[in-house]
Amino acid sequence: MTDLILRAENLDRSFGGIHAVNDVSLEIPRGTLHAIIGPNGSGKTTLFNLITGHTHPSSGRVEFDGQDITGMAYAKVARKGLAKSYQITTVFPLLTVFENVRIAAQAAAHSYVFWRPADGIKAVTRATEEVLERIGLAADRDVIASNLSHGDQRRLDLAIALATSPRLLLLDEPTAGMSPTETAATVELVRELNRDVTILMIEHKMDVIFDIATTITVLHQGKKLFEGAPAEVKSHPLVQEVYLTGSL
Amino acid sequence: MTEVTAANAPDGTPTRGGASAVTVARVRGRGPARWTWGQLGLLVVLATVVLFTVPNPSLAIGMLIYGLWASGLNLLVGYGGLVSFGHALPFMWGGYAAGLVLLNVTTSVWLALFMAAASMALLSLVVGAVCLRRTEVYFSMLTLAFAQLGFFIALQWDSVTGGDDGLAGIPVPTLWLPGTTLELNSLRDPLTFFLFTAVVVLVTFAALILYTESPMGRVLQAIRENEERARGCGYNTRLVQLVTFVVAGTVAGLAGGLFAMLNNFVGLQPYWLLSGGVLIMVILGGRSSLFGPFLGAVVYLLLETTLSQYYASWQLFVGAIFVVCVLAFPQGLWGLVISARPRRLLSKVRRRR
Ligand SMILES: Nc1ncnc2c1ncn2[C@@H]1O[C@H](COP(=O)(O)OP(=O)(O)OP(=O)(O)O)[C@@H](O)[C@H]1O
Ligand SMILES: [Mg+2]
Numbered sequence: 001m002t003d004l005i006l007r008a009e010n011l012d013r014s015f016g017g018i019h020a021v022n023d024v025s026l027e028i029p030r031g032t033l034h035a036i037i038g039p040n041g042s043g044k045t046t047l048f049n050l051i052t053g054h055t056h057p058s059s060g061r062v063e064f065d066g067q068d069i070t071g072m073a074y075a076k077v078a079r080k081g082l083a084k085s086y087q088i089t090t091v092f093p094l095l096t097v098f099e100n101v102r103i104a105a106q107a108a109a110h111s112y113v114f115w116r117p118a119d120g121i122k123a124v125t126r127a128t129e130e131v132l133e134r135i136g137l138a139a140d141r142d143v144i145a146s147n148l149s150h151g152d153q154r155r156l157d158l159a160i161a162l163a164t165s166p167r168l169l170l171l172d173e174p175t176a177g178m179s180p181t182e183t184a185a186t187v188e189l190v191r192e193l194n195r196d197v198t199i200l201m202i203e204h205k206m207d208v209i210f211d212i213a214t215t216i217t218v219l220h221q222g223k224k225l226f227e228g229a230p231a232e233v234k235s236h237p238l239v240q241e242v243y244l245t246g247s248l
Numbered sequence: 249m250t251e252v253t254a255a256n257a258p259d260g261t262p263t264r265g266g267a268s269a270v271t272v273a274r275v276r277g278r279g280p281a282r283w284t285w286g287q288l289g290l291l292v293v294l295a296t297v298v299l300f301t302v303p304n305p306s307l308a309i310g311m312l313i314y315g316l317w318a319s320g321l322n323l324l325v326g327y328g329g330l331v332s333f334g335h336a337l338p339f340m341w342g343g344y345a346a347g348l349v350l351l352n353v354t355t356s357v358w359l360a361l362f363m364a365a366a367s368m369a370l371l372s373l374v375v376g377a378v379c380l381r382r383t384e385v386y387f388s389m390l391t392l393a394f395a396q397l398g399f400f401i402a403l404q405w406d407s408v409t410g411g412d413d414g415l416a417g418i419p420v421p422t423l424w425l426p427g428t429t430l431e432l433n434s435l436r437d438p439l440t441f442f443l444f445t446a447v448v449v450l451v452t453f454a455a456l457i458l459y460t461e462s463p464m465g466r467v468l469q470a471i472r473e474n475e476e477r478a479r480g481c482g483y484n485t486r487l488v489q490l491v492t493f494v495v496a497g498t499v500a501g502l503a504g505g506l507f508a509m510l511n512n513f514v515g516l517q518p519y520w521l522l523s524g525g526v527l528i529m530v531i532l533g534g535r536s537s538l539f540g541p542f543l544g545a546v547v548y549l550l551l552e553t554t555l556s557q558y559y560a561s562w563q564l565f566v567g568a569i570f571v572v573c574v575l576a577f578p579q580g581l582w583g584l585v586i587s588a589r590p591r592r593l594l595s596k597v598r599r600r601r
Contacts, residue, residue, distance in 0.1 A: 038258035081481035090480075092473035103470045106463045107481045112488070115282075121463070165482055 004063075005030045005168050005198045008178045011060035019045040021057075022222035025176035026200075027170070033194045035209040036202045037233075039242060044202045045087055047219070048170055051200075053077045065167060079107075083166035085158045087173045087202070093146035097137055100145050100156055102128045104163035128163065134158040134188065151182040155189075160182050162193065169193065171201040175208060183208060207244065210234060218242070249268030283586075284461055287539040288308075288454055294539075295446050298546065302552070305438030306510065308470040309445050311549050313506045316449045316544035318529040319456055320499030325527070326535030327460055328492050329472035333388045336522035337375070338368040338497040341398060342504030347415040348408070350509070357421035358431055361448070368501025375487045378491030380486055385400050395523055396470050402516055414515030434510045444504055452499060456538050459495060468492055528570050543582050551581020 008030040013021045028034050035043050049055040051062055053074045061070040065105050069077055078084075083104075096121050106118065106128040118124065126175045132138040140148065145156055159176055174190065175183040183205065190199060191212045203209045208231040209216065218225040218233060219241050226233060233239055283290070295312060310368040317339055341572050342364040344497040349360040371442060380391040402409045421431040423444060434441040459465045469477045471485045508514045525548070533544020551569065555562035577584045 016533075074481075075479040075482055075484055078480050084480060090474060090477045092470045093478060094473055095470065099466065099470075103466060103478070104481045106466075107483060108461045111467070111483060112491075113460040114466050114491070115458055117458065117461040118463045118466050119461065124463075160477065160481065 002027075002029045004028060005065055005209050006051070006200065007063040008051060009061050009063075010170050011047065011057045011062070013050055013055060013057050014047060015168070021050060021220045023060075024222070024224050025060075025220070026217065028200055029196060030198050031194075031214055032214040033190070033199045033201065035213035035216045036200070036219060037204070037206055037209070037216060038105070038225075042219040043222040044219055045172055046222075047200065048084065048172055048200075052082065052170065059145075061234060078164065081165075081167040082170065082175040083161040083164045084122060085161040085172060087176060088212055089150075089153045091145045091160065093144075095145060096141065097143050097145055098132065098141040101137075101159050101163045105131065105165075105177045107164055113151075127165075131159050131163045134193075135162065136185075151178050153158050154178060154182075155186070158186075158189075162197075166197060169197050169199045171199060173202050173204055175205060181241060187212060279348060282536060284457060286432045287457055287537060288304060288450065290518065290539050291450060291453055291542060294543065294546065295450075299442060299446075305442060306434065307440065307549060307553055308491055309434065309442050309508070309510050310545045312442070312445050312449045313503050313510065314549060315545040316452055316506075316524070317500055318526050318533065318541035318545040319453060319502035319538045320440070320503070321526055321540060322530050322535060322541040323456065323459065323468070323492050323499075325498045325530050326537075326541075327465065327472065327536035328468050330493070331388045332379075332493075332496070333523050333527070334375075334391035334392040334393075334398075335496070335500055336400045336517075336528050337395040337502040338372055338500035339522065340402065340517065341369045341371060341509070342501030343411055344398050344402070344415065345501065346505030347418045347508045347514045350421055353416065355419050355422045357423045357444075357509065360421055360509070361502055364505030364508075365498045365502040368504070369498040372497025373490070376490045376497070380489050380521075391442065392482070392523070399516070400440055408563070409514075409516075410460075412516060414513060415508075416506060416513050418512040418514070432509060434512070437546065441510065444560075445510075448502070448506065453542075454501060454540065456495075456499065462536065464488060464491065509601045513531060532580060534582040534584075536579060540580050540582030544580065547581060559580070 004027055006026065008024065008026040011021055019085065024047055026034070036047065038044050046055060048116045050057045053069065053072050053076070056071050061068060064080060064082055065078070067080070069080065092103065095103070102118065104122060106121065106124045110121055110124060129138070132141055135158065137152065137155060137159060140152065145153065150155060154174060154176065158171065161169055171190065176185050178186060189206050190201065194198065194212070201209065213230050215227065216230055216233045217227045218239050224240065226236050228236070228237055250580055286308070298311050300310050302311065319334045321332065326333050346360040346364040347365045349363045353359070375391070378385055379394065382390055402586045403411055420431050420433045430440055431437065432444055434498070459507045467478060467483055467488050469490060470484070475485050478536050529544040530541040531544070532548055533542065534540030548566070551566055552562065555565050559565065573580070579587065
């Protein structure tokens, strides 16, 4: 048996008449980099939301590291070690870059401390600086987040997720809206992060994940269309058709 | 697509689209220097100035008390983004609590203040738990509703509050210190009363600074910025807001207790006026610090006493001044002072560090 960090079984969710996620199952072994691809509106983000507890599935269950987390609130899921970065950049706009990351870094051990200044907690400061260094935002630590370039804000979004020291990192299109150079750097970063954290990642630009993903799941109209190694996915006729024509 | 969230100044005040050159300068690059413990020094200076320049001792002491009350409220308004319309509730009931202790139990100032603070902490826990079930303007309306409720209870509950007549003849509190005993008589010995109040206010103010600087206080600000993301970091955001609501309520209770001792009286006052007044102090002084609202309270009371000497309808003027302030400098008086400092010099100093 492989050591699974996440097991999603038969997840299902509709919005009105739209069957956003239709009976999707996922099994993610620890340490892998699992990618989800699919055209617009194919249910990728909704699938993430079902896993993180943003949206409750109408049926199915989610197991994280051997524990049933179905229907658990987002904050609680996050505390268990599952962090997510957002498709639409979600940071603390008027706080500095350093502060943004520190909020996440202090969550594990010093979340509700009110009797000592945050500046004095060395371990948190060090953890924050490490993440900034790793993500490449160390030089911008005192910049107000909303003043960062779009690409840097995307990275900050990722940095916040990373700073919570998760065991599973969910990335929703981390390269969305990035230039080709920024995209390449981010892909490289994701590959590097994968060395010590399992990653489940949504990506729109197919070519960027072929090199780094262990497994790719293709979603189409809420259904799992295909799943396999990158090479298999690339050559699969159904996948090509979906991507070339946008429909089946 | 990604939303661009640059329409705000670093101190949290929204700016209008097509921001002026000044605002852009403020937003661009590094944020303004943050005053943290320096605020304590500023407060000492302000209190000293008040002591030596304000001729009416009762007004001078009132400035300290209202300042503390407003600073505490700013935890909610400025740091938490939670606009309470009912902050008179813990202030007035804190006054009743202290008054009742002094009248019926003991003249110990410590016990009276402790009871004022502790009872308002408890009350705020209940009120906050209900009000924080909603956000934004619905939260504000709920706080207002509770304040009104508290007003009518005070009005009806004659046997405890004295109803319309209020609690009169509250005895002069005694301050037991190691070695000596002091009478805190605000009429006969206002200086002692002022100094005692100043010490209580400074210590409480320092605790407020610590709270805003602590991990918890930082999370409070993060929640104001983006609650969804704060949840994503694993925080129980409601809990953080509730604790803050309790802290602000406790401080208000303490201030109310001091105010009751200052006047030897607690009476009914229209809550919505008092709640509105303390909000004006916060906005006037500036929401981005704890010192700002304190300054706002001092200026507000100064305006009130000066204008009311000459005009019966002085509130009209206060209102007009308030409107001008909000429109012309939404960052408040203290925000204005900070941004007027030579910024270039400052950034140079910071870079050298
Ligand atoms: N909260 C919601 N209410 C109603 N419909 C929703 C909701 N969330 C998602 N949908 C619908 O579900 C479908 C799947 O949306 P989802 O955002 O999961 O797609 P996606 O694969 O992430 O698309 P994209 O590539 O554009 O990000 C869409 O048709 C969307 O309109
Ligand atoms: Mg999506």
